[in-house]
Each structure stands twice: as structure tokens, then as C-alpha cells.
Amino acid sequence: xxxxxxxxxxxxCESGVTSSLLRKISRNKITEPLAFGIGAGLFFCxxxxxxxxxxxxxxxxxxxxxxxxxxxxxxxxxxTRKKFSSKEKAEAYLQQCLDRGQPAGCQVGVYYxxxxxxxxxxxxxxxNLIVFGKEADNxxxxxxxxxxxxxxxxxxxxxxxxxxxxxxxxxxxxYPESSxxxxxxxxxxxxxxxxxxxxxxxxxxxxxxxGVRGIEYTGxxxxxxxxxxxxxxxxxxxxxxxxxxxxxxxxxxxxxxxYAAFLQEAYAYTQKEELLDxxxxxxxxxxxxxxxxxxxxxxxxxxxxxxxxxxxxxxxxIEIAALEKRAFxxxxxxxx
Amino acid sequence: xxxxxxxQDMGALGKVTKEICYATDASGKYTTELSTGWxxxxxxxxxxxxxxxxxxxxxxxxxxxxEASPLMFxxxxxxxxxxxxxDYTGYWKWQIKRHLRPEIFKRLSExxxxxxxxxxxxxxxxxxxxxxxxx
Numbered sequence: 423x424x425x426x427x428x429x430x431x432x433x434x435c436e437s438g439v440t441s442s443l444l445r446k447i448s449r450n451k452i453t454e455p456l457a458f459g460i461g462a463g464l465f466f467c468x469x470x471x472x473x474x475x476x477x478x479x480x481x482x483x484x485x486x487x488x489x490x491x492x493x494x495x496x497x498x499x500x501x502t503r504k505k506f507s508s509k510e511k512a513e514a515y516l517q518q519c520l521d522r523g524q525p526a527g528c529q530v531g532v533y534y535x536x537x538x539x540x541x542x543x544x545x546x547x548x549x550n551l552i553v554f555g556k557e558a559d560n561x562x563x564x565x566x567x568x569x570x571x572x573x574x575x576x577x578x579x580x581x582x583x584x585x586x587x588x589x590x591x592x593x594x595x596x597y598p599e600s601s602x603x604x605x606x607x608x609x610x611x612x613x614x615x616x617x618x619x620x621x622x623x624x625x626x627x628x629x630x631x632x633g634v635r636g637i638e639y640t641g642x643x644x645x646x647x648x649x650x651x652x653x654x655x656x657x658x659x660x661x662x663x664x665x666x667x668x669x670x671x672x673x674x675x676x677x678x679x680x681y682a683a684f685l686q687e688a689y690a691y692t693q694k695e696e697l698l699d700x701x702x703x704x705x706x707x708x709x710x711x712x713x714x715x716x717x718x719x720x721x722x723x724x725x726x727x728x729x730x731x732x733x734x735x736x737x738x739x740i741e742i743a744a745l746e747k748r749a750f751x752x753x754x755x756x757x758x
Numbered sequence: 759x760x761x762x763x764x765x766q767d768m769g770a771l772g773k774v775t776k777e778i779c780y781a782t783d784a785s786g787k788y789t790t791e792l793s794t795g796w797x798x799x800x801x802x803x804x805x806x807x808x809x810x811x812x813x814x815x816x817x818x819x820x821x822x823x824x825e826a827s828p829l830m831f832x833x834x835x836x837x838x839x840x841x842x843x844x845d846y847t848g849y850w851k852w853q854i855k856r857h858l859r860p861e862i863f864k865r866l867s868e869x870x871x872x873x874x875x876x877x878x879x880x881x882x883x884x885x886x887x888x889x890x891x892x893x
Contacts, residue, residue, distance in 0.1 A: 431778055432778060433777070433778040433779065433780060433790070455780070455788070475806065475837065476809065477806075533836075533837070534879070537774070538774070539770045539771060539773065539774050540770075541770035541771075541803055541807065542770065542771060542803075544837060545837055545838070545842055567775070567777060567778075568774075568775045569775045569776055569792075570775075586842055586845030586846045587838075587841065587842040587845055590845065657805065658805055658806070658809055660802075661801075661802040661803075661805035661806060662802075662806065664798065664799055664802040665799060665802045665803060665806065668796065668798065668799040668802070669799060669803075670771060670777050673778065673779055673780040674759060674764075674779045674780060674781070674793075675759065679759060679779070679780035679781065679788070680780050682780070682788060683780045683788035686787065686788050687788075701788075702786075705759070705782065708759060709759060712759070712798075715798050715799070715802075716798055718798075718802075719797075719798040719801050719802065722801065722802065722805045723801055
């Protein structure tokens with residue numbers, strides 16, 4: 423059985439899945455950047471004390487599941503999301519969805535995801551893919567980061583749907599409920615809502631670890647890494663930062679380029695000239711993130727390693743924080 | 759980033775699939791471009807795996823020295839901390855820590871070992887001998 427479903431590759435898994443699941447009812451209008459922006463996907467967070475893979479816990483995006491939820495919510499589309507206690511029930515429910523002709527988004531862990539190269543398999547449990555059919559024992563899979571569709575046996579799919587550890591997916595499955603089409607007016611309103619959401623997320627979260635202040639905080643921290651951790655470990659920490667920023671799913675520049683693309687598309691719906699200029703600031707921020715990554719690579723490859731090099735690295739982040747603060751303040755001040 | 763600057767270095771992912779990058783065209787409008795990888799992030803990934811390889815080698819030596827049970831080796835090999843392993847097996851973390859002692863690991867029943875073997879995706883026999891059968 424194969425449902426009528428068109429695979430589309432995207433940069434980021436969750437915004438890609440969201441865009442694909444909404445393709446029919448939005449008549450192709452909800453692109454990946456729109457899903458990312460309406461879902462207020464752009465973020466930064468550094469959680470001190472917690473370690474991930476023996477390195478710092480840094481995120482450039484919002485909490486898994488939020489993009490889909492917020493995008494559908496802002497567009498007035500009801501959502502079904504289910505978690506399961508038993509593997510049998512999880513598979514039976516997926517089968518029911520397919521029988522009804524409903525492709526289903528699934529949250530999975532990548533560690534045992536067989537079509538991923540081994541180098542990419544960490545215990546990361548917030549990957550998303552779409553199941554759109556089954557042939558014999560093989561589920562047909564549309565994984566947004568892959569160029570083409572792929573398959574998983576029922577055992578392989580069960581294994582990744584029930585991956586364990588932080589953010590364990592517990593068989594989670596989701597899809598939009600509605601079938602009536604979305605109007606341009608709805609999209610426009612959703613864009614405004616998404617931008618406001620993202621402004622709050624980057625400027626207003628208290629505590630100093632999240633948003634633009636989190637970027638500045640991380641920059642200050644990095645300056646202390648050399649004396650605190652030694653050059654090798656500090657290098658590993660920077661490598662982790664670069665991976666979170668540039669690895670598959672980010673579209674480059676820690677999602678900043680996707681967001682810049684979103685603002686250009688948002689202009690088409692809202693006719694607010696400011697958006698085009700602000701989009702350019704995000705492009706600049708993305709470029710600066712990448713310049714910083716090149717500098718970081720110099721450190722973890724051992725070409726650089728002095729305190730001045732770490733100071734310079736920290737200063738890059740502090741500069742980015744100022745830049746993004748300017749961009750989000752400009753977004754905040756738009757009169758809609 | 760401009761479209762023509764999207765890096766095309768070969769990375770681990772590039773062998774399997776190209777990835778999408780967002781970049782601007784000549785008029786400054788955003789579009790997407792496929793990339794085979796970027797050396798900066800390939801090197802970051804290499805650093806992460808080098809750290810892991812070191813930890814695995816370290817663990818292996820400790821098992822050979824009789825200081826730890828093969829569980830320690832497989833935990834490093836599968837990048838699992840006691841928390842993740844506890845979630846996969848259903849054992850408490852304190853039980854796992856006990857099972858890391860060689861003398862206690864030796865006395866574990868086949869049934870208990872089977873749970874670990876399943877979590878690590880290996881056979882019980884391989885679990886005892888620290889054998890891995892994959893590239």
C-alpha cells in the first residue's frame with residue numbers, strides 16, 4: 423500500500439515534515455521556511471551544568487514538537503498527537519492511519535536508524551520522518567533530510583520509534599486533522615503570530631541562558647574554556663558547538679539562513695518593506711556564525727589555541743548577539 | 759551566504775545524500791542549494807568520534823585489566839550512559855553500576871545478559887567476549 427504522497431527534501435526535519443504534511447491542504451503554500459518561521463523555530467539556548475555527549479548542551483532551535491504544534495495552531499488546524507505505552511498499539515495505530523489514507527509524522531531516535539551513516543548516529547531522539555505506506559514488511563519512509571524516499575522494516579521502525587534516553591519519542595505520531603483549505607489571510611495572520619512568538623523567545627526569556635542573552639553568555643563562557651578545560655577539551659567543546667550549529671537539519675548558519683528566507687516569504691504575504699532589510703541582518707548573522715565556525719575549526723584542528731584565539735571566538739558570539747538583538751528589536755517594532 | 763559559496767566538500771553524509779542549504783541568488787533572493795558537506799563540520803564530527811574512540815579504547819583496556827566488565831566497553835561503544843542503558847534494559851542505574859564489576863557480571867544469568875545484548879544489538883556470546891561484528 424502506498425499513499426498519494428510527494429516526498430520533498432528539506433533542510434530541517436521538523437519544519438520539513440510540517441510542510442509536507444500540510445502540502446495538500448495548503449495547496450503547496452506552506453513551504454519549509456514558512457513552517458519554520460510560523461512555528462517560531464529560531465532559538466538559542468545554552469544549558470549550564472548539563473552535558474550532552476560529554477560536551478556542552480547548546481541548542482539553536484526550539485523544543486522538539488513545537489514547530490509542528492505552533493504552525494498548525496496558528497493556522498487553525500487541529501492536530502492529533504499520540505504517545506504509546508506499548509509497541510503493539512503504536513504499530514496498530516500507525517497501520518490504522520495508513521488504512522485511512524493519512525500519512526503520519528513520527529518522532530524517532532537516530533541511533534539505530536539504519537539508513538543514516540554511522541558517523542551521524544548519536545542518541546538524538548528528536549528526529550522526524552513521515553511514514554506514507556507499507557509494502558510487505560517494509561514501511562515506506564519520507565525522511566526530509568534525505569534526497570529520496572527510503573524504507574525501514576517493521577522491526578527497524580519500531581526500534582527507532584521506541585528509542586530510549588533524553589526526549590524518548592515513546593512511539594510518538596502526529597498529523598494534521600483538518601481537510602479544508604487554508605486561505606492567504608490565515609497564512610498572513612499566522613506569520614505575524616510566528617514572528618511575535620519568536621521575538622519573545624529571543625528577547626524575553628528570563629535567566630540569561632536563552633535567546634540573544636544566551637548567545638552573549640556563551641561568548642563570555644568560551645573565553646574561560648581554555649583555562650578551565652585545557653586546550654583539547656575546550657576544542658572538543660567548540661566542535662560540539664559547531665556540530666549543533668551546522669549539522670544536517672540546520673540549513674547552515676544555525677538556522678539563521680532559513681529564518682532569513684522565511685522573512686522574504688513573509689514579505690510577499692504582508693507587504694512590510696522592513697522585513698526585507700531585517701532578512702538581510704539574519705543573513706549577516708548566519709555568515710558571522712559560519713565565520714566563527716571556521717575560527718573554531720582552527721582551534722579544534724590545533725592550528726590555533728592561544729587565549730587570544732579563545733577571546734576572539736567569544737567576541738564573535740558577542741557580536742552575533744548584538745546583531746540578532748538589533749534584528750529582533752526591529753521585528754518587534756513593526757506595526758502590523 | 760551566496761549560492762555559489764555553498765561548500766561542496768565530501769563528508770560522511772555526502773556519501774549517502776546531499777543536504778539542503780539555504781542561500782541567496784544573484785538578486786539576493788533566497789533559494790536552496792544542495793551541498794555534499796563542509797570541511798569545517800566534517801572536522802567537528804571527526805573530533806567527536808576521536809573522543810569516542812579514545813573512550814572505547816580506554817574502556818577496552820580496563821576490561822582486559824580485569825577492572826571492569828565488558829558492559830563498560832559496550833556502553834562506550836554504543837555511546838550509552840547508565841541512564842540510557844537503564845531505559846533500554848529496565849535495570850536500575852545502581853544495578854548497572856553493580857554489573858560493571860567483573861565478578862558480578864560473570865554470575866549474571868543468560869536471561870539478564872540477553873537484555874543487555876538486545877540493548878547493544880549484539881549476541882550474548884559477543885557481549886561476553888567484547889566482539890563487534892560491524893564495520
